[in-house]
Structures are given as C-alpha cells and as structure tokens.
Amino acid sequence: MCGRYELHSHPAAIALAFGLAQTPELAPRYNIAPMQQVPVVRTGAHGARELALVRWGLVPRWARDPSIGAKMINARGETLREKPAFRTAYRRHRCLVPADGFYEWMALPGGGKQPMHIAMADGRPFAFAGLTERWLGPDGEPLDTCTIVTTGANALLAPVHDRMPVIVASDDYARWLDPGVDDPADLVAPAPADRMSVRPVSTRVNNVRHDDPSLIVAVDAAPPESPDVRPAAATPGEADAGAPPSKRSRQSALF
Numbered sequence: 434m435c436g437r438y439e440l441h442s443h444p445a446a447i448a449l450a451f452g453l454a455q456t457p458e459l460a461p462r463y464n465i466a467p468m469q470q471v472p473v474v475r476t477g478a479h480g481a482r483e484l485a486l487v488r489w490g491l492v493p494r495w496a497r498d499p500s501i502g503a504k505m506i507n508a509r510g511e512t513l514r515e516k517p518a519f520r521t522a523y524r525r526h527r528c529l530v531p532a533d534g535f536y537e538w539m540a541l542p543g544g545g546k547q548p549m550h551i552a553m554a555d556g557r558p559f560a561f562a563g564l565t566e567r568w569l570g571p572d573g574e575p576l577d578t579c580t581i582v583t584t585g586a587n588a589l590l591a592p593v594h595d596r597m598p599v600i601v602a603s604d605d606y607a608r609w610l611d612p613g614v615d616d617p618a619d620l621v622a623p624a625p626a627d628r629m630s631v632r633p634v635s636t637r638v639n640n641v642r643h644d645d646p647s648l649i650v651a652v653d654a655a656p657p658e659s660p661d662v663r664p665a666a667a668t669p670g671e672a673d674a675g676a677p678p679s680k681r682s683r684q685s686a687l688f
Contacts, residue, residue, distance in 0.1 A: 438535035491580035510621035
C-alpha cells in the first residue's frame with residue numbers, strides 16, 4: 434500500500450523528469466498524507482502533459498458523498514478492470530504521481546512499528562501509477578481526486594510490507610498516460626528490487642504536522658521494545674489524513 438510519501442526535488446528537475454513544458458510552482462513536502470492536495474501529471478486537453486493539483490483519495494463520478502475518497506487512497510492493481518470505483522479511471526484517466534520517496538511502517542518483533550523510507554537507489558524522482566477522476570457536487574462544482582495503484586511487494590520491501598505502490602519506469606510514462614491504450618496491465622508490477630533503497634527514519638514522520646527534511650534522514654532502527662516506535666496519538670481528523678497504517682488504512686488498499 435502507500436499511505437504517506439514525499440516530494441522534495443527542485444521544480445525544474447520535476448519538469449525535466451516528466452516532460453512538462455512549464456516549471457511547476459511546488460514547495461518541498463516531506464510528509465504528504467491522504468486527503469491533501471497533491472501534484473499529478475496527466476495528459477491535457479491538447480495532448481500535452483500538464484501538472485495539476487488534485488485531492489488524494491479518489492471519488493468516483495457516481496459517488497453521492499465525496500468523503501468516500503478517504504477509503505480510496507489506494508487501488509489494487511489486480512482488480513482495476515473489475516472494481517466499479519476504478520475501472521473507468523483506469524481505462525481513460527490514468528496519471529503519474531511524482532515522488533522522491535514513500536514511507537512504510539515495519540512491524541517489530543517486540544511490538545510497535547519502525548517507519549521506513551523507500552526511494553530509488555539513484556536518488557532521482559520517480560512516479561507512482563495513479564488514476565484521476567472528476568466528481569461534480571450538487572452545485573456543479575468539480576472536485577478532482579486521485580488514487581495510487583498498488584501491487585505485491587518486491588523482494589526488498591517484502592520484509593517491510595506485503596504490498597507496495599506501482600512505480601512506472603520513465604520509458605513507460607507515455608504509455609501509462611496514453612488514453613488510447615486501454616489496458617496497460619503489464620505495467621502494473623513491482624519495481625525491480627535492485628533499483629530501490631530502504632532505510633529506517635525518525636518516528637517524527639508518524640505525525641502529519643511534521644514536514645521537514647529531517648524526516649528522510651536515516652536513523653538507527655529503534656530497539657524492538659522502545660516506546661518511541663509507537664505511532665503518535667492522532668488528533669481528531671488525523672487518522673483520515675494519513676496516520677501510520679491502521680485497520681482503516683489497510684482496508685483502503687482493498688478497493
């Protein structure tokens with residue numbers, strides 16, 4: 434699954450990596466959580482790539498209440514063609530979600546969880562496979578949302594979690610974004626383990642209020658029985674904003 438990630442590359446580097454005609458105005462973010470506005474790269478009306486800000490947590494067009502998006506932060510790659518919430522977006526509204534890394538929480542033998550930062554070994558920005566959708570409110574006001582596609586974990590991440598976000602190789606960006614390609618199912622697969630890195634990071638990432646470069650700095654893994662590895666208590670609303678994985682967030686990966 435993917436419930437928290439970060440994007441800190443310079444906007445010019447992001448524009449170059451994703452073939453954008455204009456450099457986006459983006460500030461570094463180190464603790465991006467569900468239900469927040471996030472940048473995605475999609476195919477625009479005239480066929481060129483564009484960067485747009487959308488809310489993380491997909492709201493299907495047929496939904497009565499946009500709050501359903503909190504349960505749809507991830508979409509299982511194995512069932513994209515079948516699930517009513519995702520099948521139209523998969524065929525027609527695929528996007529790329531730029532990132533520099535993402536977080537997963539590894540269960541420790543003595544209890545608690547150690548946050549881990551996962552990135553590409555070369556340190557370059559990369560892209561999650563994403564889907565977008567536009568929901569219209571009762572007043573006709575549009576709400577653009579997205580979800581991140583997941584798959585089974587590769588050998589590097591399997592000890593941390595059994596699932597991981599689908600990472601689209603740069604050579605495949607055009608095909609994933611092409612609405613003329615109906616079913617790029619071969620791209621929904623784990624990224625090669627030897628191209629990725631994983632390291633333990635501070636438990637400060639547990640709290641969505643923390644958003645600074647120290648969150649991605651490697652630390653010594655906390656001892657199994659250390660109280661520091663327990664997720665920080667969430668204030669009202671934080672659980673849906675991307676608190677460390679709970680029963681709720683695990684359920685979100687089932688859609």
